[in-house]
Amino acid sequence: MSAILPPSDRLWWKQPLDRVEGTWILIAFIWCMIMFAMMVGWHIYGKQNLSTETYKTTRELFTAKTQAVVDKYTVRTETDKNIPVVRPPAGSDVYLISRLWDWWPILELEKDKTYRLHLTSMDYNHGFSLQPVNINIQVVPGYEHVVKVTPNQSGIFSIICNEYCGIGHANMVGRIYVK
Amino acid sequence: MTTYRTCPRSGLQFDTQAEKLMLANAVVAVVYLLVGGILAVGVVLTRWPAVHWLAADNFYMVLTAHGIDMLIFWIIFFEIAVLYFCSSTLLRCRIATPRIAWLGFALMLIGSVTTNVAIFRGDSSVMMTSYVPMMAHPAFYLGLILFAVGALVGCFVFFGTLVVAKNEKTYQGSVPLVTFGAITAAIIAVFTIASGAIILIPTFLMSVGVIKEVDPLVYRTIWWAFGHSSQQINVAAHISIWYAIAAICFGAKPMSERVSRGAFLLYILFLQLASAHHLLADPGLSTEWKVVNTSYFMYFAVLASMIHGLTIPGAIEVAQREKGFTKGLFEWLRKAPWGNPVFSGMFISLIGFGFLGGISGVMMGTEQLNMIIHNTIYVPGHFHATVVIGTTLSFMSLTYFLIPVLFRREMISPGLAKLQPYLFGLSMYFFVVVMMGAGTLGVSRRHWDMAMGGSPFAYEFPGAAYLMMGLVGITGVVAIVGGALYIYITVGSLLWGRKLDAGALSPKTVPIPVVPSTVALQGHGSAGFAAPGTFALASVFLVAFVLYYFINWKYLSQVWGLS
Ligand code: HEM
Ligand SMILES: [Cu+2]
Ligand SMILES: [Cu+2]
Secondary structure, eight states: OOTTSOOSSTTGGGSOOOHHHHHHHHHHHHHHHHHHHHHHHHHHHOSBOOOOEEEEOOHHHHHHHHHHHHHHHEEEEETTTTEEEEOOOTTSEEEEEEETTEEESEEEEOTTOOEEEEEEESSSOEEEEEETTTEEEEEOBTEEEEEEEEOOSOEEEEEEEOSOOSTTGGGOEEEEEEO | OOOEEEOTTTOOEEEHHHHHHHHHHHHHHHHHHHHHHHHHHHHHHHHSTTTOOSOHHHHHHHHHHHHIIIIIIIHHHHHHHHHHIIIIITTTOOOSOHHHHHHHHHHHHHHHHHHHHHIIIIIOOSTTTOOTTSOOOHHHHHHHHHHHHHHHHHHHHHHHHHHHHHHTTOSOSSOOHHHHHHHHHHHHHHHHHHHHHHHHHHHHHHHTTSSSOOOHHHHHHHHHHHHHHHHHHHHHHHHHHHHHHHHHHHOOOOSOHHHHHHHHHHHHHHGGGGGGGGSTTOSSSOHHHHHHIIIIIHHHHHHHHHHHHHHHHHHHHHHHHHTTOOSTTTHHHHTSOTTOHHHHHHHHHHHHIIIIIIHHHHHHTSTTGGGGTTTBTHHHHHHIIIIIIIIIHHHHHHHHHHHHHTSOBOOSOHHHHHHHHHHHHHHHHHHHHHHHHHHHTTOBSSOSOTTOTTOTTOOOOOHHHHHHHHHHHHHHHHHHHHHHHHHHHHHHHHHHSOBOOOOOEESSOOOOOOOOHHHHHTSSOOSSOOOHHHHHHHHHHHHHHHHHHHHHHHHHHTSOEEO
16 A cells, blocks of 8 residues: 555545544644634734725726815925825825826825725726835725724835836835824 | 556556657646746846846746746646646556547647747736736737646546546556545646636637726636636645655555545645635725635645645655664654655655745735735745745656656766755745745835836835845746756756666556555554654644744734724
């Protein structure tokens, strides 16, 4: 009997287990259950859970909503492209457009305050990769994803696009300030 | 007219038609490995920041081709050869419908060439995932569809061959464990290819303008039902090969058939559902769906892999102890044939797959932890541990066995062959570790320039990230040299190796002899503690797993609050 020959004991399923195997299966099973409990437990006690609040949206709709917030809360502009820096009140809805190949507008948030960040893409898939924090969220066209974020440190943060989106992908970087 | 050849070196019996099919599939596979390996030079020398070789458009084109030629074409051509081996050769029967098998082969060949042509035209740099609405040339999808149909034909020839063996009674009782593993792979393959068809056919129609839109999120969900399950095919296939090599090199028998077969069954029941772990950072999918898919379903599959990870070295340990290597916990392992590339490659593959690929995969497949990993270069780090150290290196080890047995050639440069698994495997260990390190620091995958040269908001990655990516470059180049050695040895043996005696031909198959079952009953499953050394190794694995898992929760707990 070997693994490349038919089992010579035709009633192979009646053979007893070796204790090495039995013990290991038990340990591995318990470990899997612990990992399951961690995932569920973190939803109850943990502070980092990705929201699943999502709406279907269109380019026009989302652009209009973003523009309204930009018109209301822009505090200054940056770079020669005059990208608005938006400073929305804590707790409010903040919109961030991703498109070939930038993130628009720039956001200025307050530390330890919570915001409802709306994400979508105007064209292809993009990736919201916040650095140096290293939070990564997929941005899918046609879907408006509302993520509640609470910055816990102040500083200058970059949003790198980490889903391949064409030739300008590597230059697609946005910015968030946290005061 | 079927004829059978009995190999004088291994005692295996080959249907000569099946043999030609295996040879053709394996040779094309190796050609794709060669192409993919050449492309890897472009990928790795561009991601090495100090070299930054290719221009952006070429880099994305080359990366698309590298992913597809390696992950799809190299691996699946080889797997078809393995399926024919596990059915016709191990069951000593004729292969069902050899002409249709050749048709499948032709479809795969035409399909794979078509997709490559589309990519190298330069207008299909969409990465292997080809997320809509980004569109490739229609030929890109058409090639993949033809290839998939061909692979499906191969699976059905495999199933047909099982029926032939059963009807013609070439074996008694149940199929061998290795064949059982291959059945697992083929069943998952049918599911996989069906998912692939469901999503790639509409996408093809969209690319030629017949359909207006394929929903991007639906695409991602179904694409990964295909993309992930195809990795389960690989796992089932290379684990079967590990069992086969343990049997070939040591005469090892499974510790218990029940446990090993049960573990394969868990793959069929649960693994294909784990596609959710690619979508953990996506909008629109409910938390419950994510948790159920990645815990209950995925963890049963993880459990199965942890079982195989124990029972394979366990079977080797038992076989070695029976040969008298009983000193201490590890004499069985020290006295293993480390100079035989069939064994060394398999063992390096097993350890690397478990420690590097397995632990990292479960960690990043955890719903919340995925947020600190998704789409960073950690991800290719993880899957090079699974598909390169796991699948590719196992296929390489099996090739060293097949060169004299199937190709009937003496291996050229046995010294180099001895070295090859160490060079390739160990450099890959380092390669995946530094990739994971860079990913933990936030470096993106599929990214041409980590300095983001053209942007006013460029983020300056810490020096450690640049150092890691430099090491990715160096270790990647060493791994490519290791891969090149394999191709040199394999192709060289085929072309210039001394021809070996083919063995006797006969028009009739000799059925597998039946061993009296009293002998078997004295075998394992004796409710003893037969493999203490393996148990110790497994315990080390578990400790590493637990520590690494909780370190990442600690890391997650420090990032911005999200709810
Ligand atoms: C032999 C040495 C190899 C080296 C040095 C290498 C290097 C790399 C690197 C650096 C990347 C990541 C690039 C990026 O995301 O920016 C990559 C991607 C990839 N590699 Fe490899 N690789 C090798 C072999 C293989 C093999 C044997 C396979 C499959 C069996 C494979 C499959 C893939 C796949 C599927 C991707 C992902 C492509 C994508 O993101 O669409 N590689 N490789
Ligand atoms: Cu982008
Ligand atoms: Cu991008």
